[in-house]
Amino acid sequence: MDFxxxxxxxxxxxxxxxxxxxxxxxxxxxxxxxxxxxDENLLFLLSSNGYLGLGLNEKYxxxxxxxYDLGILFExxxxxxxxxxxxxxxxxxxxxxxxxxxQESCNKILTSIIAGEIYTSAILEPSNQDPENPExxxxxxxxxxxxxxxKYLSEITSIAKxxxxxxxxxxxxxxxxxxxxQVKLTELSSTANSPLFKVELDSVKVNKESIIHEQGRGLExxxxxxxxxxxxxxxxxxxxxxxxxxxxxGYTSEREQFGRVIGTFQAVSHRAADCFIELECLRLVNxxxxxxxxxxxxxxxxxxxxKIWAGDACHKISYSAQHLHGxxxxxxxxVLWRYCLLAKECELINGSxxxxxxxxxxxxxxxx
Amino acid sequence: MLIQxxxxxxxxxxxxxxxFEGLITPALIxxxxxxxxxxxxxxxxxxxxxxxxxxxxxxxxxKKEFGGKELSPIEQYIFVETVMRTGFPFPxxxxxxxxxxxxxxxxxxxxxxxxxxxxxxxxxxxxxxxEPNSGTDLASLQTKAIRQTDGFLINGQKMWTSxxxxxxxxxxxxxxxxxxxxHKGISMFIVPTDDPGFSMSAINTLxxxxxxxxxxxxxHVPETHLVGELNQGWSLITSQLxxxxxxxxxxxxxxxxxxxxxxxxxxxxxxxxxxxSDLSWVKHNFAKVHSGIEALKLICWKQxxxxxxxxLNMAEASVAKVYGSEFFIEAYxxxxxxxxELSILKNNSELTILNARLERxxxxxxILTFGGGTNEVQRDIIAMAGLLMPRTR
Ligand SMILES: Cc1cc2nc3c(=O)[nH]c(=O)nc-3n(C[C@H](O)[C@H](O)[C@H](O)COP(=O)(O)OP(=O)(O)OC[C@H]3O[C@@H](n4cnc5c(N)ncnc54)[C@H](O)[C@@H]3O)c2cc1C
Numbered sequence: 001m002d003f004x005x006x007x008x009x010x011x012x013x014x015x016x017x018x019x020x021x022x023x024x025x026x027x028x029x030x031x032x033x034x035x036x037x038x039d040e041n042l043l044f045l046l047s048s049n050g051y052l053g054l055g056l057n058e059k060y061x062x063x064x065x066x067x068y069d070l071g072i073l074f075e076x077x078x079x080x081x082x083x084x085x086x087x088x089x090x091x092x093x094x095x096x097x098x099x100x101x102x103q104e105s106c107n108k109i110l111t112s113i114i115a116g117e118i119y120t121s122a123i124l125e126p127s128n129q130d131p132e133n134p135e136x137x138x139x140x141x142x143x144x145x146x147x148x149x150x151k152y153l154s155e156i157t158s159i160a161k162x163x164x165x166x167x168x169x170x171x172x173x174x175x176x177x178x179x180x181x182q183v184k185l186t187e188l189s190s191t192a193n194s195p196l197f198k199v200e201l202d203s204v205k206v207n208k209e210s211i212i213h214e215q216g217r218g219l220e221x222x223x224x225x226x227x228x229x230x231x232x233x234x235x236x237x238x239x240x241x242x243x244x245x246x247x248x249x250g251y252t253s254e255r256e257q258f259g260r261v262i263g264t265f266q267a268v269s270h271r272a273a274d275c276f277i278e279l280e281c282l283r284l285v286n287x288x289x290x291x292x293x294x295x296x297x298x299x300x301x302x303x304x305x306x307k308i309w310a311g312d313a314c315h316k317i318s319y320s321a322q323h324l325h326g327x328x329x330x331x332x333x334x335v336l337w338r339y340c341l342l343a344k345e346c347e348l349i350n351g352s353x354x355x356x357x358x359x360x361x362x363x364x365x366x367x368x
Numbered sequence: 369m370l371i372q373x374x375x376x377x378x379x380x381x382x383x384x385x386x387x388f389e390g391l392i393t394p395a396l397i398x399x400x401x402x403x404x405x406x407x408x409x410x411x412x413x414x415x416x417x418x419x420x421x422x423x424x425x426x427x428x429x430x431k432k433e434f435g436g437k438e439l440s441p442i443e444q445y446i447f448v449e450t451v452m453r454t455g456f457p458f459p460x461x462x463x464x465x466x467x468x469x470x471x472x473x474x475x476x477x478x479x480x481x482x483x484x485x486x487x488x489x490x491x492x493x494x495x496x497x498x499e500p501n502s503g504t505d506l507a508s509l510q511t512k513a514i515r516q517t518d519g520f521l522i523n524g525q526k527m528w529t530s531x532x533x534x535x536x537x538x539x540x541x542x543x544x545x546x547x548x549x550x551h552k553g554i555s556m557f558i559v560p561t562d563d564p565g566f567s568m569s570a571i572n573t574l575x576x577x578x579x580x581x582x583x584x585x586x587x588h589v590p591e592t593h594l595v596g597e598l599n600q601g602w603s604l605i606t607s608q609l610x611x612x613x614x615x616x617x618x619x620x621x622x623x624x625x626x627x628x629x630x631x632x633x634x635x636x637x638x639x640x641x642x643x644x645s646d647l648s649w650v651k652h653n654f655a656k657v658h659s660g661i662e663a664l665k666l667i668c669w670k671q672x673x674x675x676x677x678x679x680l681n682m683a684e685a686s687v688a689k690v691y692g693s694e695f696f697i698e699a700y701x702x703x704x705x706x707x708x709e710l711s712i713l714k715n716n717s718e719l720t721i722l723n724a725r726l727e728r729x730x731x732x733x734x735i736l737t738f739g740g741g742t743n744e745v746q747r748d749i750i751a752m753a754g755l756l757m758p759r760t761r
Contacts, residue, residue, distance in 0.1 A: 124709065126710065126719055127636050127637070127638055127644070127710070128638065128639075129638045129639075129644070129647065129708075130638075130639075133639075152709075152719060153709055186718055188713055188717045188718060188719065189713065189714040189716050189717035190712050190713050190714060190717065191712040191713075191714065191727055191731075192712075198718055198719065256501070257502075257503060257504050257505040257508075258504075258505045258508075265744065266760075267744040267747070268744070315701055319697055319733075319734055319737075322574075322734035322737075322738075323734055323737045323738050323743070326503050326504070326738045326742070327498070327503065327527070327528050327735075327738070327739075329574075329734065330573040330574040330575065330734065330735065331571055331572075331573060332571075332572040332573060332574065333571070333572075337573075337574040340574060340731075341574075341731075344704075344712060344730060345712055348704060348705070348708060348709050348711065348712055349709050349712070350709075351708075352704075352705035352708060353705065354649045354652070354653055354702070354705045354706075355649055355705065355708070357649065358647070358648060358649035358652075
């Protein structure tokens with residue numbers, strides 16, 4: 001057993017922190033509070049420093065297929081509240097294609113993603129509780145597909161080249177790459193002002209070659225995509241809650257009331273300690289899930305456990321942080337509030353804790 | 369034992385419901401939906417306040433001799449509940465805390481000019497208690513009022529002065545004795561916001577609620593603006609605390625939200641033959657919220673009964689405050705989980721549910737746990753007064 005990070009992983013973390021702390025200062029983040037939350041320059045910097053190739057094979061220009069490396073990227077993006085939404089591109093599209101597409105697609109798409117081209121996915125559907133059963137349909141006609149349906153919470157779609165869509169067909173679930181100009185986009189306004197879109201497909205026609213996986217492997221690919229998305233979102237949650245916990249430690253060590261530092265009140269220090277415990281649990285289940293997904297394409301329970309902890313940690317640590325900061329915690333001139341919004345987003349997107357607990361419960365009492 | 373509202377109370381509840389249905393016009397609703405008017409202050413809001421004043425719906429807690437209705441605590445609770453269910457940002461602190469104090473302890477001028485106008489719905493007060501260095505430890509406040517031959521000279525800074533941006537006066541806590549122990553040197557003043565020495569800067573918050581830093585630069589007020597005895601202000605600050613705390617954790621709004629989310633979930637199809645409310649974990653979440661609301665309602669009712677019978681029970685008031693404020697946070701979470709990702713959409717977005725009420729409520733929820741007497745201190749009180757344990761250090 002060895003819980004230590006490899007030296008290159010610590011290096012990734014440190015150098016990412018250098019770049020991100022410079023580009024995610026309060027002043028810079030303010031710009032994105034009401035504008036389209038996407039920092040093109042930062043994306044360019046991450047790309048030119050090779051960070052968009054984390055978790056991707058060297059033969060496409062990546063730095064190796066370790067999902068823990070990719071986890072570090074999302075953790076740090078969360079920690080710095082970076083104005084970049086990359087899970088659609090780097091997780092859903094890049095990782096699924098790497099695992100399920102042919103050499104040619106990998107060569108073409110993965111190299112361009114590493115170079116900074118944006119792709120995204122559109123998987124979730126309003127009021128469909130089960131993303132493994134898309135309501136969006138694909139009709140197969142000769143060598144064409146005709147896709148109809150409505151997706152939402154698709155990231156940075158307006159600037160993406162193509163969108164990976166999940167759809168049901170008479171040949172089972174399919175994952176299909178669709179050009180962005182073939183769909184109707186509506187920008188949604190959401191709690192953390194993330195660039196999220198509703199995507200409507202009205203009999204969109206694409207070539208059969210747009211299916212990214214071998215015949216018959218659609219469901220397997222979709223399950224992998226959903227699970228990895230859960231885990232990587234939990235890494236964002238880890239960064240977000242880690243930052244909130246460090247803000248708690250800093251603030252309560254300085255703020256004074258009743259002539260003493262509030263961190264010396266036991267109720268305050270214990271609540272901070274509870275955040276630390278929560279954070280440690282989240283970190284460990286994330287590490288286990290990402291490592292297991294390196295070697296096993298189906299780790300549903302690991303992914304669920306990650307997301308359950310992420311949901312709980314986001315909720316508990318966010319409210320502890322707000323409470324322990326008093327009024328300062330909700331003042332938009334201080335740092336904390338943006339993290340509270342991100343925490344809610346991480347908690348709810350791709351399955352809340354209650355929903356996932358139910359699913360995990362079904363899994364462990366029936367088929368395993 | 370009897371745990372239900374009596375005929376008279378039910379009648380009041382009905383009367384109030386009907387009254388507010390008439391008062392809250394579409395124009396008022398659309399004004400209140402604009403972020404700058406979330407807490408009132410707009411022309412429609414002001415109209416509604418004046419109407420309520422002339423219809424006799426302000427001053428419920430005031431003694432009859434000052435023109436009030438002198439309602440019992442349970443009746444006041446019903447009033448707060450009904451108003452909060454409508455979402456109307458009724459300025460309780462002005463009308464039901466500051467108002468009766470001025471009516472009882474104010475100078476002749478204050479009684480005539482201020483108290484009467486509060487009753488008519490013509491005045492709004494901001495509460496100037498907290499300062500940058502005095503939050504939970506309120507008694508350490510430093511804003512000073514120095515006696516002069518013809519009144520007082522006020523200097524200092526307040527923090528989180530809500531409503532100051534549209535209020536006529538600040539109900540200001542100042543230090544007037546610098547030698548005395550903290551809470552023994554505090555006096556209360558009525559300070560006009562149109563004084564040239566008054567200024568403010570906006571503080572924008574997570575919940576889109578605006579509050580303010582307010583500054584007091586050589587503001588001179590005459591003797592008549594002092595309320596109560598000099599150096600006796602602390603008792604005015606604390607006299608109505610139990611009732612105020614109870615108003616903060618009223619079970620009305622969360623029950624309203626719960627019912628609305630329940631209704632949506634029963635009509636949201638998640639596939640061909642199932643509704644959202646058919647899922648077992650969704651039922652579980654609703655049951656948790658429901659049983660939580662039931663306890664909150666009973667705690668609050670019991671508290672009004674305790675007040676009504678003139679008993680003093682410190683622990684129970686703190687139980688209501690701690691449990692209520694922390695339950696709200698859990699309830700909003702459980703309800704957001706039910707609606708899933710849809711509940712993070714804002715009210716100007718497509719696909720939004722319930723005008724994004726859930727999305728807004730979760731952002732405002734934390735304030736009650738540290739405001740209105742922070743929960744740690746309330747827990748200290750519960751351990752001491754409820755369990756007779758030694759005082760914590
Ligand atoms: C939106 C908003 C509106 C407000 N409106 C008003 C208003 O209109 N008028 C007004 O006067 N004030 C207002 N307030 C201020 C509010 O009353 C204070 O925020 C509150 O009193 C807490 O003070 P603080 O923010 O300085 O936090 P602090 O007192 O600094 O507390 C920080 C943390 O330390 C903990 N702590 C402090 N003392 C102890 C202790 N002895 N034991 C254990 N833990 C402790 C607290 O629980 C909290 O978690 C408002 C605040 C907000 C956010």
